[in-house]
Amino acid sequence: MDSEHKAISDEVSDDINKLVQTLRRKTEMLKYNKTLRRKSSHWGIYRVSPRLRDLNKKAYTPEVVSIGPYHHGKHELRVMEEHKRRYLVDFLQRCEISLEEYIESIQELEVPLRNVYAEIIEHSRVKFIEIMAVDGAFLLEYFLKGFSGDCSSNDHIPNRQRLALDVRYDILMIENQLPFFLLEFLFELLKKPQPDGGLSLTKIVVKGLKDATGWEWLAIDNIINGDMEVNRDMEAEHLIDFLDICQQHSYVASDERRECESLTTPTISELHRAGVKFKPSSSKWLYDVKFNNGILEIPNLKLGDGQTIVMSNLQAFEQGHFTYKYMNAYTYIIDMLINNEEDVELLVKNGIVENWLHDNRAAAAMINDLGKGCLVTSYDLHFAGLIQDLNAYYKKPWNKWKATLKEKYFSSPWTVISVIAAAFLLLLAIIQTVMSTLQIV
Numbered sequence: 001m002d003s004e005h006k007a008i009s010d011e012v013s014d015d016i017n018k019l020v021q022t023l024r025r026k027t028e029m030l031k032y033n034k035t036l037r038r039k040s041s042h043w044g045i046y047r048v049s050p051r052l053r054d055l056n057k058k059a060y061t062p063e064v065v066s067i068g069p070y071h072h073g074k075h076e077l078r079v080m081e082e083h084k085r086r087y088l089v090d091f092l093q094r095c096e097i098s099l100e101e102y103i104e105s106i107q108e109l110e111v112p113l114r115n116v117y118a119e120i121i122e123h124s125r126v127k128f129i130e131i132m133a134v135d136g137a138f139l140l141e142y143f144l145k146g147f148s149g150d151c152s153s154n155d156h157i158p159n160r161q162r163l164a165l166d167v168r169y170d171i172l173m174i175e176n177q178l179p180f181f182l183l184e185f186l187f188e189l190l191k192k193p194q195p196d197g198g199l200s201l202t203k204i205v206v207k208g209l210k211d212a213t214g215w216e217w218l219a220i221d222n223i224i225n226g227d228m229e230v231n232r233d234m235e236a237e238h239l240i241d242f243l244d245i246c247q248q249h250s251y252v253a254s255d256e257r258r259e260c261e262s263l264t265t266p267t268i269s270e271l272h273r274a275g276v277k278f279k280p281s282s283s284k285w286l287y288d289v290k291f292n293n294g295i296l297e298i299p300n301l302k303l304g305d306g307q308t309i310v311m312s313n314l315q316a317f318e319q320g321h322f323t324y325k326y327m328n329a330y331t332y333i334i335d336m337l338i339n340n341e342e343d344v345e346l347l348v349k350n351g352i353v354e355n356w357l358h359d360n361r362a363a364a365a366m367i368n369d370l371g372k373g374c375l376v377t378s379y380d381l382h383f384a385g386l387i388q389d390l391n392a393y394y395k396k397p398w399n400k401w402k403a404t405l406k407e408k409y410f411s412s413p414w415t416v417i418s419v420i421a422a423a424f425l426l427l428l429a430i431i432q433t434v435m436s437t438l439q440i441v
Contacts, residue, residue, distance in 0.1 A: 044237030045070075045177045046118035048316045052373050058305075059312035062170040064163060067135050069121045069128065070175045080167075083157060084138040091137040094144070095189045102189075106133045109185065116179040116237065136178055139171065140186045143208045168212040169309045174316050177238035209243055213310050214302055217284040218246055240317045243310075247286065247326060260384035263376070265336040266394040268343035271296065274394050278350040287330050287382070291389050298347070301334070303363045304356030311370055319375045328374045329382040335371025336387075340364050 047070065048060045065080040066072045092102060107129050114121055114128065121128055145158070158164050170176055187201040210218040236242040266274065281288055281297040290297045301307075314327040338344060341360035344367075347353040348360065355363045381387075 044116050044179065044241060045174070046320060047175055049319070052312070052316050052319075055369055055373050056308065056312060059309045060173055060175060060316070062173055062176050064166040065170045065176075067139060067171055067176040068178050069117065069123055069131055070119075072123070072131050081134075084134050086155075087138040087141040088134050090145075091141040091186075094141070097189060102137075103129065103133055105185075105189070106136070109182065113179055113182060132178070132182065136182045136186050139178060140183050142167070142171075143204045146211060147204045147207045165306065169306050172209075172212055172239060172243070172310055172313055174240050174313045174320075177240060180236045180238050180242060205239070205242060206246070209239070209246070212306070213243070214307075215247075215284075215286065217286075218243075240313055241321075244314060244317060244327075247314075260378045260381045260387055262387060262391055263332075263336075263378055263381075265333070265387050265390045267339045268337050268346050269340075271337075271390065271394060272346055276390075276393065278347060278352060280351045287326055289330075289333065289383065289386060291386055291393075294393065296390075298352045300354065301347075301352060302354045302356060303344075303366060307356075308366055308370065312373065315370070315373055315375075324382075325375060326382060328376055331367075331370045332374040332376045333383045333386065335367050335374065338364055338367045 045068065053060055062071055062077060064077065065084070066074060066077045071077060092099060095102075109132070110125065110129060113132055123131065142157070145155070156163065157167055183205075184201060187204075206218050210216065236245055268278070272278075275294060276291075277295045279295055279297045281290065281299040283297075283299050286299055286301075288297075288299055311327060311331060315325075315331060318325040318328050338347070341364050344353060344355065344360040344363045348355055353363070357363050357366065
């Protein structure tokens with residue numbers, strides 16, 4: 001029995017020693033991070049709140065590739081590590097620098113890189129620098145290859161459609177970001193003169209974001225050639241911030257933000273029954289929703305898994321930053337307008353919505369889920385004027401009566417002919433009655 005007790009005691013001692021070592025390592029790393037981090041109430045890259053994550057975990061969780069420290073090392077993402085290292089080799093060849101020079105240059109950026117992340121990064125100094133070096137080179141090389149189209153047949157990412165799509169959306173998740181100044185630093189390492197003499201990081205990134213989102217307006221000249229500090233007192237912190245700056249820089253608000261008396265609107269189907277017509281907007285800007293003279297103009301909206309990811313992460317970013325919440329306001333108004341599959345069907349028929357999901361019910365559910373994650377206030381809402389005008393139009397009884405008459409009696413040539421014939425017969429009957437009365441008199 002004594003030997004058995006001794007064995008148990010030794011096993012417990014080993015476990016305690018392991019626990020002590022683990023806690024010591026973590027506390028030492030905590031102290032190390034504390035000495036590096038600056039005092040700040042604002043960080044650019046952080047985890048999504050549990051409230052948003054519970055609504056749609058898929059929208060915030062990378063499927064195939066980790067970028068940065070938050071998701072690094074997850075089993076399901078390890079396959080892409082080999083591809084990332086291949087892109088690192090391609091990037092070093094493009095820059096014509098050695099791996100040693102490259103790592104040394106990244107090492108000097110460790111402190112500001114760590115400071116961008118809201119959470120204390122528990123990776124060791126060596127591991128953190130490795131993540132930044134590999135992921136930074138991968139991301140910039142990914143954009144460079146996409147911009148120039150110089151992908152080889154051995155490059156599995158662009159040559160496998162499903163993988164290519166997953167990578168596109170993974171790099172647009174708020175938890176999967178790198179500091180933008182790292183991309184700017186790496187871009188400066190390119191020594192070869194560019195063929196057009198005007199290649200810039202902004203052009204490369206805009207092209208990549210345009211491909212990922214399908215938003216054509218991202219390619220307009222005042223973004224590509226403009227200063228990315230427009231509408232901001234700071235430079236872009238990461239790709240999601242870059243995208244947010246682009247959309248606000250692109251959009252010229254036609255509806256001033258003001259206090260909103262009501263936060264509800266009639267749905268698309270209710271507006272349809274009230275006689276409202278729906279028209280695709282000629283504007284490419286997502287937020288340019290207008291209502292004039294009974295016509296609701298909405299820019300083209302593509303509904304699919306990819307759009308859900310982009311819009312959800314923009315929502316999350318806006319909610320964590322001191323920036324006006326255009327995406328939150330937009331998803332809120334669209335959620336008010338779309339309640340069920342009938343609403344989606346009307347927008348599809350009128351060429352406003354492109355439904356890439358399996359049916360209209362799924363598209364309505366997607367919009368409703370986005371709406372649940374919105375954060376808006378009645379005292380400062382971009383679409384306040386639109387909501388007020390829609391409600392005012394809907395409350396007028398004449399608009400509903402006119403729409404009902406049109407739908408019931410003038411919806412087709414045959415009904416129009418029937419109404420005219422009925423009116424003609426009624427007129428004849430009245431004339432006959434009058435004539436009979438006159439004869440009697």
